[in-house]
Amino acid sequence: MRITTVDSVTYGVPDLVQAKRFWSDFGLTLEAHNDRLLRFSAMDASTVEVRLAHDPALPPAFEPGPGVRETTFGVETEADLDAIAAELAKDRHVGVDEKGTLHSVDPLGIPIAFRVSRCRAVSAPDPQFNVPGRTGRLNARGVRYESARPLEMTHVVYMVPDTRVAVDFYADRLGFRISDAYPGRGYFLRGGASNNHHNLFLLNPGGTGDKFGFHHLAFEVANIHELFGGGLNMTRKGWKTMLGPGRHPISSCYFWYFLNPCGGGAEYDFDSDVVDDDWVAGEFEQTPETFAEWCLAAGMEESLLYQGVQTGETIEGQT
Numbered sequence: 460m461r462i463t464t465v466d467s468v469t470y471g472v473p474d475l476v477q478a479k480r481f482w483s484d485f486g487l488t489l490e491a492h493n494d495r496l497l498r499f500s501a502m503d504a505s506t507v508e509v510r511l512a513h514d515p516a517l518p519p520a521f522e523p524g525p526g527v528r529e530t531t532f533g534v535e536t537e538a539d540l541d542a543i544a545a546e547l548a549k550d551r552h553v554g555v556d557e558k559g560t561l562h563s564v565d566p567l568g569i570p571i572a573f574r575v576s577r578c579r580a581v582s583a584p585d586p587q588f589n590v591p592g593r594t595g596r597l598n599a600r601g602v603r604y605e606s607a608r609p610l611e612m613t614h615v616v617y618m619v620p621d622t623r624v625a626v627d628f629y630a631d632r633l634g635f636r637i638s639d640a641y642p643g644r645g646y647f648l649r650g651g652a653s654n655n656h657h658n659l660f661l662l663n664p665g666g667t668g669d670k671f672g673f674h675h676l677a678f679e680v681a682n683i684h685e686l687f688g689g690g691l692n693m694t695r696k697g698w699k700t701m702l703g704p705g706r707h708p709i710s711s712c713y714f715w716y717f718l719n720p721c722g723g724g725a726e727y728d729f730d731s732d733v734v735d736d737d738w739v740a741g742e743f744e745q746t747p748e749t750f751a752e753w754c755l756a757a758g759m760e761e762s763l764l765y766q767g768v769q770t771g772e773t774i775e776g777q778t
């Protein structure tokens with residue numbers, strides 16, 4: 460069961476117009492669209508599919524409002540698909556569509572799907588950073604990003620009422636590995652053949668178990684300049700920050716989350732941990748400090764940039 464990626468995420472929404480604007484501004488490429496469907500891709504060919512909420516092609520909603528209706532994980536081979544189908548069929552329905560994708564649900568009722576991955580390897584351009592002792596960029600100005608073009612879709616996050624049941628299912632039945640954990644509260648899981656720190660994060664926020672649903676979908680960008688360029692572009696286009704920019708101690712990445720009209724958040728990440736069998740999983744207490752080394756709560760809208768500095772105007776009280 461060599462799960463490699465988050466291959467595709469499908470949303471159900473009341474309004475395709477807002478969805479089209481959001482994901483286009485976020486930097487995904489629009490691959491297909493009609494009056495019922497939008498399909499976007501990241502540079503690695505992972506896809507975001509958006510359908511109208513009442514579309515019979517969608518799995519039933521498992522939470523109110525717009526949100527993710529299904530997450531499709533990529534596997535290496537047809538043999539992996541066969542193994543997953545056999546395992547899940549022991550105690551739940553497994554459907555197969557005309558393209559060979561498996562469809563089922565996890566123990567909490569979250570729809571999951573599996574297909575041979577359609578993602579391709581991508582390489583970020585050389586960042587050409589200048590650091591003492593290593594000049595990556597001589598006699599050349601640093602690149603400035605007007606917007607982002609996410610390279611890889613890396614992880615999906617759900618708030619769940621019972622982490623134990625969910626983690627046992629993903630680890631024992633589907634071969635996910637625990638990269639790091641807030642014991643009893645949150646588990647960072649990667650597919651058995653993935654080098655991403657996590658493809659799936661299951662969180663019981665506050666330990667109360669009273670929140671259930673999709674939280675956010677994350678994408679890796681090429682470098683810190685692109686993360687800030689993408690976030691500033693989203694802000695200029697009027698999208699609201701969910702949280703960030705900031706940095707996670709667990710997985711080490713810089714982040715910037717935006718509220719998504721399709722449901723939950725969409726996250727830019729840069730410099731996430733890449734791991735293999737030698738990675739040593741850690742256990743952490745769930746605190747604000749283990750969530751974010753630092754972060755802005757509401758983006759850059761309150762920053763000097765948005766008070767006139769960008770146009771050279773003088774801010775009142777300053778010279």
Ligand SMILES: [Fe+2]
Binds near residue numbers: 614616675677726
């Ligand atoms: Fe994330």
